[in-house]
Amino acid sequence: MIGRIGIRPNFWLFPVSLIVILGLASVSPAGLPGAHVAAARPPVQLSSFDIASAVPRPVEETTALSVQRDYAHAWQSLISALESNRADLLNEDFTGGARQQWAEAISLQQRNRLSRRIEDHGHHVRVTFYSPDGSAMEATDTADFDIQYYEGTRILFSEHVRTRYLVLLTPGENSWKLRILQEVPAS
């Protein structure tokens, strides 16, 4: 029989589709590395930002404000990037060695279906060096985190850490960028 060519809506398909979609949503992380990340993270807070001991050049007030903003944003990007395994999120705030190293870490996480979820509990930043020509700033950052290590959606391990970073920031075109983010043993 030669039937008419046309589109006849199959109304029974809509509830079925809805069920499938809702079902997928309810088991969302299954098999999707990094999918546990969907929730929006609160912005990273710098609990303190001390510029009093910066040498040899004092940090100008406007510079300090920019650095605080950009550094907090960089952490926000790193946390999101490690959680969702998206190295592209680093491009705006990271440069040089730091971008390369963390991008590599993310690439390996992705390859091994691993991820890290970091809950940030604040940073105490102290600027120790601001170059005379204003082209580099070094700081130490003592930060508190809750870190959960994932394989797929399975938590491998959770820990709370209080850690110390050595940070090197350099000015980019519109913002300060993280060039070195090196975790060091607490002295």
Next chain:
Amino acid sequence: MNKLLPVLLIILAAALIAAATIHSSSLVPATTPEGAVRALLNQVKARDAVGAYQYVATASNTAPDDFKRDVFGQESNLRTYSSLQLFDTKVLREDDQEASVRANLEWASAVGAVRDTRDLKVVREDNSWKVIWPVQSRPKVPPQVIPVNYLRWDIVTRGLDDDWGAQNVDAPRVRIISMNPVEKDGDFILLGEIENEDTVPGFVSVAATLIGKDGQVIAQEESFDKISHVLLPKEISPFRIDFPNVSRDRIKSVHMQPNAMLVPASADPVMGVMHQALNKDARGHSVLKGELMNQSGQTVNIPHVLATFYDSAGKVIWVSDGYVDQSLAPMTPVAFSIGVRDDLASQIHSYRVTVNQYTRDRVQ
């Protein structure tokens, strides 16, 4: 009837084509001196050199080509990139045989509106009025070789790759050496001078931000073309930044931002600014007149003259500029004239003229 219609249409078309073709050679003779000037200028406006030339009196002793070059430009000078936009005329004096008509002209050009006033002599010739349009003959530069061995600065910078800490060359060091805020006709204007203190050339600009009494930014502007952008070592340029319709009493502070970039540049052409003097123009307004002398071997297509006026204390009280619509042939003086504020003429104690230049087929 079937054959008649096409024939009529062909005749009509031929008549229209003929009318269109011969219109420029059969212009209506001018019956008044002002009519002659207006007719000539209308043809210039329509960019019809042949038509305009029909209103030029024989007594002008001006060849058609010279007239065309004078009105429509040559050697890529500013007139080449201009067209007559507006004009008005006024009879100053008239008798049976001769009259004087003032024409205020406004040219639309690549650098904005250029205004010009000409007092034209109009004479009766062959039962109609025609305009005396003298064209200053330019001395021809004799064929010669002019050796130019001035410095040229080329720049090698580091690559775009992220080679942090690698050697690079700094932007030139520039400094605003004077600044004077003034108010005129409801506009707020910043005047001053900037010096390239470095030993390399720089492309400079000056930006200004006005901060209001509430701490908010009122306006931001740049010096645009009221500055010499390329400054050689130790060269000083005036700058003027206009903020239209901003009253001074709204402003709490002004933030000035001199910017400089390292650019390749050449130390030539050297231009002399000769016989500068403050005068009055035909309408009685104050003008600064003088002559530009291109002391190098290459024609400068568009000269731009910037004048800084100082009071007796050496403070910059005004900056004005003007484009010269003639090109500057080597070693050939060309007159310039820049308007000066009449209300300031009595306060002007000294002045300094600098010349920007645009030369075709030349990168720097």
Next chain:
Amino acid sequence: MFPLRRSLILGIVCATVLTCAAQVRVPATVQAGSGTTVQASGSGSTMLYLFGPGGALKREVQRGNIEISGQELKVAGRYTVIVDGDSASFFVTAAPLQKIAFVAHPSRVPAAASRAVQGSAFLFDGFQNLVLTPIPVTFRLAVEGDNGEERRTSSRDGVAWVQLNSGRRSGPAHFVVTSGAIQVRRIVQQVAADPCSIRMSALRAPDGNILVETAPVQDCSGNAVPDGTIVTFTSVDAAGRSAVDARIKRGIARAELPASRSATLSVAAGVVLGNEIHWGGGQ
């Protein structure tokens, strides 16, 4: 709460089944690029996870001594090893100094300027990690043939810096930072400062114009002001003011001003004024 409960359950289970539990032991620190051994108690195969700043590793291993290669530990920072739900952390520290990122400023400096030359040296190992142990660093700034200036210092948190006076002689100065066997060189162009004084002379050209010419233009240390520097000659007479922005060429600036019977001639470079000549009349 959740990890605690998980560890508890794991502990109870592993108390009965010996092979599934693993106690992980690691060294406190490892030098970047060097391998290390992770000790996981028990026997049999299991999965090892390693999270660090430069990577994330998952590998099936035999319990006991587990080798981690130097390639996997290049980036300095804290690494977390997880085996069978147990974990341990260690730090990778920078390897010996391999590279100095030397930021020197400015690239041009007027001669004899106080504390005008600045240098910051960032000390890195071969893996882009900052070397944090204090290391002696020497900075030296000198024009060839000059003694120049030298400063010794020690790095702190991977950075050493210096501020030096520029030399009195113009020319390319070598600004060198040295630490151990590593040396990095930058060129700082020491240039003449502002002209110290400008002396001008004038004579009549064959065509009647006035030829003006400066003596060699120098700064106060005797350095020749660079070619290309603008020198403005001005003549003021009854016909008005004439000015030429001449360029210094081979140390001297010259220009031709229009003929005049009586004029005042002056010369300036930037904001530095030279002498004045009264031309004509008594001359």
